[in-house]
Amino acid sequence: MTAVIATEGLGKRYRTRWALAGCTLSIPAGHVVGLVGPNGAGKTTLLNLATGELAPTTGTIEVLGGRPAAGPAQLARVGYLAQDVPLYAGLPVADHLRLGAHLNPGWDADMARRRIERLDLDPRQKAGTLSGGQRAQLALTLATAKRPELLILDEPVASLDPLARREFLQDLMETVGERQVSVVLSSHLISDLERACDYVIVLVDSRVRVAGPVDELLATHHLLSGPRRDPASLPDQMQVVSASHTDRQSTLLVRTSGPVLDPAWAVSEVSLEDLVLAYMRQAASPAPRNDHRHLEVRK
Amino acid sequence: MIEFHLDGRSGVAPYLQLIHQVRHALRLGLLHEGDQLPKVKDVAAGLAINPNTVLKAYRELEYEGLVGARPGIGTFVTGTLDGGSLAAHGPLRRELQRWLAKARRAGLDDESIQALFASTFRSAIEEDIA
Numbered sequence: 001m002t003a004v005i006a007t008e009g010l011g012k013r014y015r016t017r018w019a020l021a022g023c024t025l026s027i028p029a030g031h032v033v034g035l036v037g038p039n040g041a042g043k044t045t046l047l048n049l050a051t052g053e054l055a056p057t058t059g060t061i062e063v064l065g066g067r068p069a070a071g072p073a074q075l076a077r078v079g080y081l082a083q084d085v086p087l088y089a090g091l092p093v094a095d096h097l098r099l100g101a102h103l104n105p106g107w108d109a110d111m112a113r114r115r116i117e118r119l120d121l122d123p124r125q126k127a128g129t130l131s132g133g134q135r136a137q138l139a140l141t142l143a144t145a146k147r148p149e150l151l152i153l154d155e156p157v158a159s160l161d162p163l164a165r166r167e168f169l170q171d172l173m174e175t176v177g178e179r180q181v182s183v184v185l186s187s188h189l190i191s192d193l194e195r196a197c198d199y200v201i202v203l204v205d206s207r208v209r210v211a212g213p214v215d216e217l218l219a220t221h222h223l224l225s226g227p228r229r230d231p232a233s234l235p236d237q238m239q240v241v242s243a244s245h246t247d248r249q250s251t252l253l254v255r256t257s258g259p260v261l262d263p264a265w266a267v268s269e270v271s272l273e274d275l276v277l278a279y280m281r282q283a284a285s286p287a288p289r290n291d292h293r294h295l296e297v298r299k
Numbered sequence: 300m301i302e303f304h305l306d307g308r309s310g311v312a313p314y315l316q317l318i319h320q321v322r323h324a325l326r327l328g329l330l331h332e333g334d335q336l337p338k339v340k341d342v343a344a345g346l347a348i349n350p351n352t353v354l355k356a357y358r359e360l361e362y363e364g365l366v367g368a369r370p371g372i373g374t375f376v377t378g379t380l381d382g383g384s385l386a387a388h389g390p391l392r393r394e395l396q397r398w399l400a401k402a403r404r405a406g407l408d409d410e411s412i413q414a415l416f417a418s419t420f421r422s423a424i425e426e427d428i429a
Contacts, residue, residue, distance in 0.1 A: 032349050166347055174344035177353075195305070195313060195348040218312070271310060 002065040004029050004150050004182045005050055009059035012045050019045040021206050023059070027184070027199065029149075031213070032176060034197035035186040036276055042206040043186040044083060047154050050184070051080045064149055076106055079148035079181075083155045085139045089128030093121050096142060104146040112145035115171075133164025137171065144175050151175075153185040157192050169196050190276040200272065202279045209279040214272060221275050224265040225251045242278040253278045300337060301330060305346050313348055317356035325365065325380040336366060336374040 003026045010023040020042040027033055035043050048054040049061050052069025066074045087096065093116060101107040116123065119137050127135065136156060143151060156172075157165040173196060176183060187193050193200070201211040210217070221241065228250045231240045241253040253270060254260075260267045270278075301324050303317055311319075324330040336357065343350040357374050360366045367377040402412050 031351075169347040170344050173347055173350060174340055177340035177343040177350035194307075195346065195352075198349045198351050269310070 002029065003027055003062070004031075004033075005061070005063055005184065007049075007059060007061045010046075010049065010056055010061050011058035012042075012049060012054060013057040018206050020049070023208050025201065025208060025211055027182075027201075027211075029182050030180070031182055031199040032173075032197050033182070033184040033199040033201060034190070034193035035184060035201045035203060036190050036193065036280075037186075037188065037203035038280060039188050041203045043188075043203055044154055045206075046203065047080075047152055047184070047186060051078060051152060072105075076104065076146065077149045079143035079146055079151045081139050081143045081151075081153045081156055083158075085135050085159075087127040087135055087139060090126055092124050092126050093130075093138060094123035096127060096138060097123075097145075100142050100145055106147045108145045108147050112141055115141045115145075131164070133160050133167060136160060136164065136168050140168065140171060140175075144179075144181070147179070149181060151181050151183045153183065155186055155188070158187065158189075165192065172196065190273050194272050200276065202276055204280055204282070209282065217275060218269070218272065220257055221253060221255050221270050222260055223251065223253055223268045223270050223274075224260065225249060225268075226262075226265040229264075241275075242281060300335065303337065303342055303346060305348070313346075314352045314356040314359070317342070317353065318359055321356075321360055321365065322380055325376070325378075328385050330376050332376050332379060334376045336376070338373055 005025060005027045007023050007025045010020060010025075011018060012020045023046065035046065037043050045054065049056055050063050050068055052063075052067075052074075061068060063074070064077050066077075068078075069075055091099075097109070097112050097116065100112065101109055116138075119134065119141075121130070121134060121138065127138065130138065136159075140153075140156070143153075153172075157168055160168060169192075172183065172185075175181065185193065185196075190200075198214050199212070200214055200217065202209040226249070228245055228248050231243050231250075231252060234240065234252075234254070235256075237256055237258060239255040241255055243250065243252045245251075253275070301320070303320055305313055305316055309316070321330065321336065337345075339350050339353045339357065342348070342353045357366060357368065361368060361374075363378075365376065365378040365380065366374050368374045399412065402415070407415065
């Protein structure tokens with residue numbers, strides 16, 4: 001199966017600052033992907049590169065096997081909901097649907113109408129007078145009614161209250177269940193995405209810290225606690241994500257594909273939120289990037 | 300039809316929670332052979348969870364022989380977990396209630412009762428294994 005998004009050494013520089021650097025990813029189809037990271041980490045830059053609104057400074061990016069925004073056919077395959085929920089404030093709900101039908105050859109008018117009815121939106125109401133939750137729902141309707149293969153949502157729930165947030169995600173999950181659509185959505189809060197995503201990418205300081213299916217990440221990360229110990233003395237295949245020590249005890253979050261055999265450790269599982277936070281906290285420490293150097297030394 | 304719920308703080312993976320709830324309902328006789336499980340799409344929409352999570356739970360239950368998928372229609376219960384023991388639940392519950400009353404009279408508080416039950420349960424299992 002083609003990757004929904006495949007990048008190779010992708011980078012984007014604004015003047016002197018790299019908003020995204022050395023990004024190599026291959027996201028398989030059929031997932032709901034959570035792109036997580038603090039504000040300013042490069043999430044929007046990555047999404048804008050995927051929609052073709054930005055051109056890469058270095059490297060390559062393919063979306064659904066094609067160049068982003070390469071032509072009408074490619075544009076029709078990707079639905080995009082930008083962070084600022086792009087609607088025309090002075091235009092009534094019904095006109096938004098008409099516009100969508102006019103601009104998109106694959107428009108599913110039935111589905112759009114049904115959704116608007118179910119959301120209890122008045123077709124005559126102007127978009128500018130809708131609540132934040134309603135605006136997000138209308139924008140999601142527009143993005144899904146074009147029947148895309150990939151739906152890209154930039155911080156779709158950030159500005160919503162908890163109820164609207166839940167309703168938006170319920171709606172999105174129903175859409176995913178109904179049609180074969182892959183989704184990439186970004187957020188600076190993992191708790192928003194924990195239930196919805198089965199694939200996660202952690203982006204910090206313009207770099208990808210970790211990416212993979214949630215199941216796999218949870219199965220390969222463990223929290224170890226035991227007598228104080230130097231992390232450097234751990235077996236080679238264990239990658240230390242975070243470590244904290246008291247004078248007697250060490251607590252480590254490690255990534256390892258094998259079982260933890262050392263009986264000195266008490267091993268417990270980690271939640272997705274803890275895992276993501278641990279990667280985010282690695283602030284400027286280049287721990288994950290050490291891998292390459294390790295390999296080079298051993299060669 | 301049963302309705303699923305999720306405990307966000309339990310730390311148990313959502314798909315496992317769904318499996319537990321189906322098994323629990325089967326054990327208590329809330330679900331019978333032939334009953335339909337909620338549709339994947341509806342569970343996803345209701346709980347705001349990934350449809351793949353629901354599918355994974357249903358596949359696992361299918362693997363255990365408890366449910367079967369009929370393509371295009373839904374997932375149905377095909378097995379039971381009560382092992383014909385549902386009839387025995389009543390008398391056992393009454394015996395347990397008598398035992399609980401006895402434990403209270405002996406001065407045990409809730410926590411001690413639970414601890415006693417758990418430790419007896421564990422040692423009984425260990426004896427079984429040994």
